[in-house]
Amino acid sequence: MPDRPSPLVAATGVVLDTGGRVLVLTPSRAADPQLPGGTVEETETPEEGLARVLKEELDLALPAGRLLAVDSRSPGAAGVPGRSLVVHVHLVGPVPPQQADAISLPAGSLTGAHWLPPDEACAALPAPVAPRLLAALAALHTGSFAHLVDGVPHPGSPAGLDPARRVALEHSGALDPASHRASRPKAVTAASVLFTDPDGRVLLVQPAYGRSDRWNLPGGGIDSDLGEIPRAAARREVHEELGLDLAPGRLLAVNWSHKAGRPARIRFLYDGGVLDAPALARIRLDETELLQWRAVAPADLRGLVKPALRRQITACLTALATGTGPLELHAGRP
Structure with a gap:
């Protein structure tokens, strides 16, 4: 219904170069670094929205790759009053060296683009984003998928769930059969x-x-x-x-x-x-x-x-x- 608030949908890219480094951006009007991406507009799919933002902000003509993670954030956690936020996290790349070196920043909202090793990228990103990247990288390495709620891996998430937490959930009987199958190591x-x-x-x-x-x-x-x-x-x-x-x-x-x-x-x-x-x-x-x-x-x-x-x-x-x-x-x- 048009009078009902709908969730905001955003698309984020884990953009990698051939050395496995992660692209982290520095916004001009915010203190915290961020991953490439933005809000999906009108009738766009998350994949289309991410490809558009990559082209507009970085002049990167690259498609969104496979879906690594989805993070569902409640209105309070999302920081938007009355609106929840659903973030799709996609793999982009690996970007060839020549294309990675040629990234440009059109005049606008960004002042820097940096290729960082994964651990440095996670350390540089703010609290809402770093766990999302960590879970997405886990999904990439295991060939799986991460399901997050407010930045925390769901108990049945196939990837991103801390192994010690998984064992504790299993031993306590807290996992339903479907979640148990999904979260078991492969x-x-x-x-x-x-x-x-x-x-x-x-x-x-x-x-x-x-x-x-x-x-x-x-x-x-x-x-x-x-x-x-x-x-x-x-x-x-x-x-x-x-x-x-x-x-x-x-x-x-x-x-x-x-x-x-x-x-x-x-x-x-x-x-x-x-x-x-x-x-x-x-x-x-x-x-x-x-x-x-x-x-x-x-x-x-x-x-x-x-x-x-x-x-x-x-x-x-x-x-x-x-x-x-x-x-x-x-x-x-x-």
């Missing part, structure tokens, strides 16, 4: 296959994405949402990447790795067997995923493969040689 699962040639060299592939200087084992993510199991994922990935339809052999190891603030990563490693010359000649790479393949002696893995994966390969080769396993590994270590 893990990313993958399956890889260890192939060797008749000389005992390991088959490695060079990715066409990410860090192409780091070589990998054939394999990839498990489509668990489609009901795929690790063994089926290993076979599918080998077929997609190398053009070889081969059933994986026995499970050699399961590796668990974890970095603070990120989902745990679980890798199932299977024996692919020995590929003779005719089998190697049948390899047909998926050029959208891989640049090339090569067979590498175990002693030459250093410098090509990141240390954690190198330890996993070494452990699997030992399991093959001794007939042991499956091994339980943590970051490649038994």
Whole structure:
């Protein structure tokens, strides 16, 4: 109804450069720094409103990326009498270096634009905004979403909820089943296959994405949402990447790795067997995923493969040689 006050809707951007720094703005008429963004106007969507503000205030022609967080603030907390505020927080970027250096500030409401490391950005922002950025970054790193109420993560928020608070809520029985499922930690699962040639060299592939200087084992993510199991994922990935339809052999190891603030990563490693010359000649790479393949002696893995994966390969080769396993590994270590 036109006579009823409706919530204000605003859109904020967590604008990142390729180094992971956050863009923080200095307003000309306020003491506190802020994140890019503003109120959504008329019939705009939050995404359209954020893109407009980025263009108007910073001359940045960038779309709003995925939604990281929503913060619902009550009239008192929002600072607008009689109006609540709903803030959508979107990822923007990463902004390429040339574009990041070329940010301009048209004459108006801003006097400075600064690229800050995430911890410095959170420390610089005022109390209503810093928790919003912190929760949005948590959602970015975990591939999830943060639900805030007055700047505080909701008990059922999939991201941004302090782990100690989550445990306390679980132990007290304060979480309903839906909130419990949403707030539980998540893990990313993958399956890889260890192939060797008749000389005992390991088959490695060079990715066409990410860090192409780091070589990998054939394999990839498990489509668990489609009901795929690790063994089926290993076979599918080998077929997609190398053009070889081969059933994986026995499970050699399961590796668990974890970095603070990120989902745990679980890798199932299977024996692919020995590929003779005719089998190697049948390899047909998926050029959208891989640049090339090569067979590498175990002693030459250093410098090509990141240390954690190198330890996993070494452990699997030992399991093959001794007939042991499956091994339980943590970051490649038994």
